Amino acid sequence: MSDKNFDVVVIGGGPAGYPAALRAAQLGLSAACIDDWKNEEGQRLFGGTCLNVGCIPSKALLESSELYHRAHTEFAVHGIHVGGLGLDVEAMQARKRGIVKQLTTGIEAMFKAGGVTGFKGRGKLLAGNRVEVTTDAGVEVLTAQHVVLATGSVPVELSIAKFDGRRIVDSTDALAFTDVPKRLGLIGAGVIGLELGSVWRRLGSEVVILEALETFLPMADQQVAKEALRHLKKQGLDIRLGAKVTGASLEGNAVNVRYEMGGAAQELVVDVLIVAVGRRPVTTGLFGADVKVPVDQRGFIEVDEQCRTTVPNVWAVGDVVRGPMLAHKGMEEGVMVAELIAGHAAQVNYQTVPAIIYTAPEIAWVGKTEEEVKASGRPYKVGTFPFAANGRAKGMQQTAGLVKLIADQEHDDVLGVHIVGPLAGELIGEAVLAMEFSASAEDIQRTIHAHPTLSEALHEASLAADKRAIHGINR
Numbered sequence: 001m002s003d004k005n006f007d008v009v010v011i012g013g014g015p016a017g018y019p020a021a022l023r024a025a026q027l028g029l030s031a032a033c034i035d036d037w038k039n040e041e042g043q044r045l046f047g048g049t050c051l052n053v054g055c056i057p058s059k060a061l062l063e064s065s066e067l068y069h070r071a072h073t074e075f076a077v078h079g080i081h082v083g084g085l086g087l088d089v090e091a092m093q094a095r096k097r098g099i100v101k102q103l104t105t106g107i108e109a110m111f112k113a114g115g116v117t118g119f120k121g122r123g124k125l126l127a128g129n130r131v132e133v134t135t136d137a138g139v140e141v142l143t144a145q146h147v148v149l150a151t152g153s154v155p156v157e158l159s160i161a162k163f164d165g166r167r168i169v170d171s172t173d174a175l176a177f178t179d180v181p182k183r184l185g186l187i188g189a190g191v192i193g194l195e196l197g198s199v200w201r202r203l204g205s206e207v208v209i210l211e212a213l214e215t216f217l218p219m220a221d222q223q224v225a226k227e228a229l230r231h232l233k234k235q236g237l238d239i240r241l242g243a244k245v246t247g248a249s250l251e252g253n254a255v256n257v258r259y260e261m262g263g264a265a266q267e268l269v270v271d272v273l274i275v276a277v278g279r280r281p282v283t284t285g286l287f288g289a290d291v292k293v294p295v296d297q298r299g300f301i302e303v304d305e306q307c308r309t310t311v312p313n314v315w316a317v318g319d320v321v322r323g324p325m326l327a328h329k330g331m332e333e334g335v336m337v338a339e340l341i342a343g344h345a346a347q348v349n350y351q352t353v354p355a356i357i358y359t360a361p362e363i364a365w366v367g368k369t370e371e372e373v374k375a376s377g378r379p380y381k382v383g384t385f386p387f388a389a390n391g392r393a394k395g396m397q398q399t400a401g402l403v404k405l406i407a408d409q410e411h412d413d414v415l416g417v418h419i420v421g422p423l424a425g426e427l428i429g430e431a432v433l434a435m436e437f438s439a440s441a442e443d444i445q446r447t448i449h450a451h452p453t454l455s456e457a458l459h460e461a462s463l464a465a466d467k468r469a470i471h472g473i474n475r
């Protein structure tokens with residue numbers, strides 16, 4: 001094949017797109033990946049939102065800010081006294097940028113090693129599975145047996161609080177603050193609101209989060225959500241539920257935010273306002289005139305369970321299609337599509353996509369919440385175990401939270417696991433694997449968990465779900 005004809009052309013080089021191209025190449029197909037990301041210095045980098053301004057930089061800052069916070073508040077309990085504790089936000093940001101650079105340039109290295117042709121520019125799907133690529137060098141047209149659309153998402157902007165990049169900002173700007181804002185407001189107590197609110201709160205900001213809904217984290221198990229809310233509030237995050245923002249305006253060096261809560265008009269004055277009310281799919285300029293890839297009312301490309309669009313050999317994966325906007329969900333879809341194109345059997349198990357919120361304590365879950373199971377009418381049992389009774393958590397001085405396991409009352413299959421606590425994001429992996437293997441609560445009960453580890457809390461929760469196993473007697 002000439003270098004303009006490929007088996008697979010992927011448009012979008014984020015966590016959904018680049019693994020699709022790499023997996024296709026691993027399976028012996030010729031693959032190209034086109035991505036138009038440009039950072040603030042004008043460098044074109046693969047990796048999409050996740051690596052450049054999402055998962056990776058946010059976790060870098062969460063780690064740094066948590067260490068600073070713990071040095072302030074917890075070290076003394078361990079008998080460690082650090083005098084003159086200082087904060088260098090620029091150094092923290094430089095570390096973050098270094099990690100982003102290593103990982104984004106790492107993708108290019110993987111492309112080179114794996115035989116994927118990378119194009120740094122804009123892709124447009126033309127009729128007949130041709131793809132127009134516009135790079136700094138000009139315009140060219142590629143032909144492809146298959147095209148995978150992986151163009152991702154961008155932050156939603158509110159017409160009543162338009163971004164200005166300085167005082168009213170999105171998550172991208174909020175990851176790059178060079179100073180700690182004294183008064184920080186956030187609209188939206190979703191995943192970004194909680195993670196970025198935590199970063200800047202730990203570094204010293206007074207943080208107020210305005211959330212339109214009355215329920216905190218409605219997608220999470222409510223026992224776990226309530227426990228998380230209690231701990232986050234204790235850390236000083238002022239989370240106001242049922243707060244409907246009606247407007248925001250710049251006043252001198254401040255932002256005046258107007259909202260309604262409990263039937264009364266309220267006002268909040270902050271130095272910076274982060275708007276984190278969700279993200280929307282990106283398909284602007286993606287389709288040539290004769291291309292008819294269906295897009296739903298909210299802008300998502302319509303696909304079936306295996307990410308096929310209705311146009312033959314055109315697929316779509318990641319944030320630009322239905323389902324949770326999560327990097328690992330997109331990655332699995334990208335890999336699945338590459339395998340299907342290569343003629344293999346492949347599927348994504350959408351029932352076991354884990355969700356993690358990287359606050360402290362972390363919040364993580366997989367499967368159904370107790371509210372969902374109850375609503376389904378299926379008889380179920382619940383086991384919980386608090387980290388306060390876990391030896392490792394005590395040693396870590398991180399005893400907040402609990403593990404909750406929900407299993408079918410009759411058949412014993414694990415229906416959901418919900419964790420709020422230390423390293424919940426790591427612990428949930430065991431529950432995901434268990435559910436992927438259709439484990440029962442008894443399977444987890446009979447699995448040896450090393451002592452002392454945090455994972456024992458899941459073991460104990462599985463035992464608590466079924467008192468027979470604890471006492472060794474039949475009920």
Ligand code: FAD
Nearest residue numbers: 012014015016036048049054055123152318319325326327
């Ligand atoms: P994207 O990552 O958005 O990548 C799409 C790429 O396509 C971009 O580079 C874009 O520039 C490019 N593109 C778009 N149109 C074109 C075109 N026409 N031609 C060429 N290129 C194009 N998820 C998690 O799972 N865990 C986390 O911890 C997490 N943290 C997050 C923190 C923040 C602050 C944010 C904002 C998001 C976070 N997410 C997290 C969500 C995660 O980043 C997304 O789910 C993920 O990046 C989606 O991957 P994607 O490949 O579908 O899209």
Ligand code: NAD
Nearest residue numbers: 188189190191192193210211212276277278279325356357
């Ligand atoms: P989100 O959907 O998680 O939360 C948005 C919140 O804003 C919701 O609680 C919503 O009720 C609220 N809201 C919406 N409009 C509002 C208004 N006008 N006034 C007040 N509140 C309002 O969205 P997000 O936090 O922006 O994150 C976007 C996406 O990025 C999510 O889909 C998330 O999965 C992904 N993400 C994931 C992670 C992670 O996996 N750890 C981290 C960050 C982002």
